[in-house]
Amino acid sequence: MTKPSDFQSPCGKWAATGGLCGFAGALNERGTRMNVLRVEGVKKSFRGDLTLARREVLHGVSFAAREGEVLGFLGPNGAGKTTTIKIILGLIRPDSGLVSVLDRPAGDASAMARVGYLPEMPSFYPHLSLAEFLEFCGRLSGVPGGKLPGRIEQVIERVGLSGSGELRLKVFSKGMLQRAGLAQAIIHDPDLLILDEPFSGLDPIGRKAVRDILVDLKAKGKTIFFSSHILPDMEALCDRACIIREGVIVKTVGLDDLVRLGEGKVEVTARGWKPGMLRGIEDLVESWGARGDEVRLVVKSQGKLRGVIEHLYAAGAEVLEAVNEQASLEDVFMEEIARPGAAPKRGAKREEAVLSGF
């Protein structure tokens, strides 16, 4: 997708090698995916409203998103997510560090033509109809005038707003506005999508609709970088997730890592539950719960699985399923937040992570 360039950065040529400046990306020519988005050692401080003293909010943020990857950006309120996103988009300048978007510096026009962005809690232009709004966004992104009407129709349908093209945005509900926001982000068919809290304020139906659109975009090979508090959605969509805390990336966790982080435990589901059935295997089982004639138990390790299954069959139960238990993103997130020194800073708003569904 992106060709290597000779774009000069302060630490030498980016040249899409990914190895420069400490990044672990790779060349397309090597058959591996290159980094579409690279953030290295970014620091940012802001001056207080009433004081001249500067407060550092990002203390050297580094991460990278590979081509075709869905990278989540997770952290408590005030951790620096939106500031990082704004730096990536060129809306804020970093004090130091490097940002590369599609192999170009942050805010570069040629890169921005291939980036779609959805801000958090967008408000847009209430005086415009949806079609007028998308036409405006499409023109600014350089979509040829001849292709625009067809593209607008296509995008409106894609986000599930068919029939609303002529409605003014001021009459849109929160969910409809979020979809309109997504529509403007994809009107020019970007290669990289940067979404700030795309599920914010949506009801379950709206969340599913947005999730489906993102799944579809992922299937088309788009790179998606998004921040969210909705952990189940993030877990369902992401290939990897960066956890930011107090302006520092404290962990980058892959979906595969979640199985490893499950510590080898196995969850077994069996039918034919009878009270007292687990007598004799208490030491092998970490926890269990029964509903109706089904019992679900967590075996402490894979080595103990055989013993448990044989015991269940001997007791007249039928084993329906045995799966490796994996840690949830919530587990990883809460562990990182609970780590010493991880308490939210004074003045930072409390995190209201949506933990339902785990």
Added chain:
Amino acid sequence: MYKILSIALNTFRESVREKIIVVALLFGGILMASAVFLSPLALGAREKIVTDVGLAAISIIGVLASILLGGALVHKEVEKKAIYLVLTRPVSRPFFLVGKLFGIMGAIALVFCAMAAVLVGTIAAGKGALHPVVFASMYLSLLETGVMCSIVLLFSTFTTPILTSFFALCFFAAGSMSNDLRAFAEKFGGAASKLVTGLFYYLLPNLNVFNLRHEAVHDLPFRAGDVALATGYAAVYSAVALLFACFIFSRREFR
């Protein structure tokens, strides 16, 4: 250019759909109507009264519309985060400002044309003569509004709508009196006051160059060269204000 026009069109749409435009038109209409109703009091001077009040109304409404519409021009976009949707596309910040300026000037020009049409219609209905100087005066008022728009845009890039309106009104008041202030300082002031007034004279817009109302009311001769000079002055002053606005806006961070 294509992108500037898109931003200008969006700003124009936004402005003409604002209630303030209707209020401005209504207010202008009332002012002109008052001239028509009051003119019988000035025996034999109906045409002069209508022209005088009409031109004054056009000028005042133009300036007020530029301040009220333009005051929140950038601030509103930032507050609603709509500006992010523009600046995160391949659109430079100066382009954004130029588009905004064109859009707001287009909307005000529309109000201006509507009021000018009413004035011309009123004069014509009273069988008055439409002298070229009346049109020249209206044209200069339009230029004055353009200068005010660029000043408003400059302030709107770094301060709140209320302060923008306040500063712009101060500029308008000082700019309308700059000739008088300088003449006063030349006649009665010391060296220091002459220096200060001289500085302000060149820094503030000299809005007197856009005032041809006296000539229009009394059908006095005017020089086309002065109109051309005023046009050049408006272009240069607006361009400089726009340059400063672009410089400030390019350095601005959107927290």
